[in-house]
Amino acid sequence: MxxxxxxxxxxxxxxxxxxxxxxxxxxxxxxxxxxxxxxxxxxxxxxxxxxxxxxxxxxxxxxxxxxxxxxxxxxxxxxxxxxxxxxxxxxxxxxxxxxxxxxxxxxxxxxxxxxxxxxxxxxxxxxxxxxxxxxxxxxxxxxxxxxxxxxxxxxxxxxxxxxxxxxxxxxxxxxxxxxxxxxxxxxxxxxxxxxxxxxxxxxxxxxxxxxxxxxxxxxxxxxAEWELQPFRNSAYKRDMEKMAQALKADFKPELKAYTPEAIVSMIRPTLERFMGYGFRRKEHLHVIAAWGLFFGIDFIAKDPDGVLEQICRTQTSEADRFAALKKRMAQFGLPESTA
Incomplete structure (x- = not known):
């Protein structure tokens, strides 16, 4: 389809x-x-x-x-x-x-x-x-x-x-x-x-x-919308599984003990939060998922100055907001990824 x-x-x-x-x-x-x-x-x-x-x-x-x-x-x-x-x-x-x-x-x-x-x-x-x-x-x-x-x-x-x-x-x-x-x-x-x-x-x-x-x-x-929704749900599940596999490949030592299914359950809350902020591009979500794995699901709340939250709520393009997030996260020592 x-x-x-x-x-x-x-x-x-x-x-x-x-x-x-x-x-x-x-x-x-x-x-x-x-x-x-x-x-x-x-x-x-x-x-x-x-x-x-x-x-x-x-x-x-x-x-x-x-x-x-x-x-x-x-x-x-x-x-x-x-x-x-x-x-x-x-x-x-x-x-x-x-x-x-x-x-x-x-x-x-x-x-x-x-x-x-x-x-x-x-x-x-x-x-x-x-x-x-x-x-x-x-x-x-x-x-x-x-x-x-x-x-x-x-x-x-x-x-x-x-x-x-x-x-x-x-x-x-x-x-x-x-x-x-x-x-x-x-x-x-x-x-x-x-x-x-x-x-x-x-x-x-x-x-x-x-x-x-x-x-x-x-x-x-x-x-109708109700007929199309299951295809989106299926694609969502498939993309989550692919992302978990990619993260496991990017961080082999750190994620060696985790199955792809376990990684999916770990990254889902982070991804759904950022999707709520309007992040959709998969290359962005891949990096955001890595931040969630290594800094915790609520890593936004750990920013003492609330800058991450402000960036997410800014009315600018997704690309600009993601660039600002990366710049801010660099100050906390973000994990390296091939994505």
């Missing part, structure tokens, strides 16, 4: 206006071996119920595994979710729909076997089950490649085909009847199978409410 996440990754508030009734059912299966796992049977065996098996794939992630772009040589129906010039110009990066339905148990496509052996757990795409033909499924998913936010800001690419995005998003909208209608197309889509935990878990998302016949066209998805 493309967004200006760096600007708001530290905003941790969350609220949802959706109901408590599950509109999307969630089930999961632990996967020890994708080649034999029961939840991935649709890629290995014929389905007498007539459910077809599709995948929405990311060519960039797939190429990272195969070493070359191969969508033009696959032995199954394949087509970009983009059309016309956009499809041509983005041929190697645009999402693709492929049909991997097994016609009979003795005719499993080469693509399916390769996907199970090499691509499951590599974030190359999501599995979709549907009774609908290829063109109908493609038309359905084309509606979601570019979305808008309620808060404005124009269109942006929504990478729902990335398991890391799909996992967070489908769990977030689990209680929204409207979103269930939109993403499952009023019965068009039977289920989504999404890899989680680096492929150690296969999570199945199904519509949890009966399909109500309607002639009213489905509304376009316009993402």
């Amino acid at each position: 493309e967004s200006n996440a760096d600007d708001k990754v530290w905003d941790l508030t969350f609220s949802s206006s959706v109901s408590s009734v599950p509109a999307i059912e969630v089930d999961f299966d632990n996967v020890s071996n994708a080649v034999t796992d029961p939840s991935l049977i649709p890629l290995r065996q014929y389905d007498p119920d007539g459910l077809r098996t599709y995948l929405v794939l990311d060519p960039t992630m797939r190429t990272a595994v195969t070493g070359l772009f191969d969508f033009d040589t696959l032995d199954i129906p394949t087509q970009s979710l983009f059309d016309g010039r956009a499809a041509e110009e983005n041929a190697e990066v645009a999402p693709y729909l492929v049909e991997a339905t097994v016609a009979s148990d003795d005719r499993v496509p080469r693509f399916n076997r390769d996907f199970l052996k090499r691509h499951w757990g590599q974030n190359t795409g999501i599995i979709v089950r549907s009774h609908a033909p290829f063109d109908a499924v493609r038309k359905h998913f084309r509606k979601f490649t570019k979305l808008r936010r309620e808060s404005g800001g124009g269109w942006f690419f929504f990478r729902f085909w990335d398991p890391r995005i799909a996992s967070i998003y489908l769990r977030t909208v689990q209680h929204s009847g409207e979103r269930a209608e939109q993403w499952f197309g009023r019965g068009l889509i039977d289920s989504y199978i999404v890899e989680e935990m680096d492929g150690q878990q296969a999570t199945i998302f199904r519509a949890g409410l009966p399909v109500k016949p309607s002639n009213t066209p489905l509304r376009s998805v316009i993402l």
